[in-house]
Amino acid sequence: MKNGKFQLLSGDGTVHIINRTEKTQSEKIIESGLVSVFDILWSNNCEYKLFNRRVMEGTDRFPDMKIDTLYCKIIDINGAFHTTETSITESDITVKAKLKRIE
Numbered sequence: 001m002k003n004g005k006f007q008l009l010s011g012d013g014t015v016h017i018i019n020r021t022e023k024t025q026s027e028k029i030i031e032s033g034l035v036s037v038f039d040i041l042w043s044n045n046c047e048y049k050l051f052n053r054r055v056m057e058g059t060d061r062f063p064d065m066k067i068d069t070l071y072c073k074i075i076d077i078n079g080a081f082h083t084t085e086t087s088i089t090e091s092d093i094t095v096k097a098k099l100k101r102i103e
Contacts, residue, residue: 002042004020004101005020006018006100007099008099014032022040024037025037028057034057034059035056037053039052046073047072050070051068051069070087070088071088080101083098084097084099
């Protein structure tokens with residue numbers, strides 16, 4: 001799961017295409033054209049943090065966002081799909097997402 005191209009259908013109905021390598025993760029929101037890139041640091045095969053977010057294309061939906069680091073954990077792998085839990089230190093909110101490997 002450290003490398004590949006994945007598709008995520010967000011709770012708001014938007015489609016995200018994620019390209020992940022061992023060092024970076026890019027995310028494109030198809031509907032808006034927004035492309036963000038994060039640095040990625042793996043703790044182990046199922047846990048990583050995304051940080052140092054940069055908007056490469058499109059208009060940033062959260063330009064004043066002070067939160068820079070997302071903590072992610074792969075909690076289930078089932079064939080071409082994996083489920084992640086993502087949290088931030090500044091909040092008690094944890095978001096689950098199901099990603100499908102597309103390449």
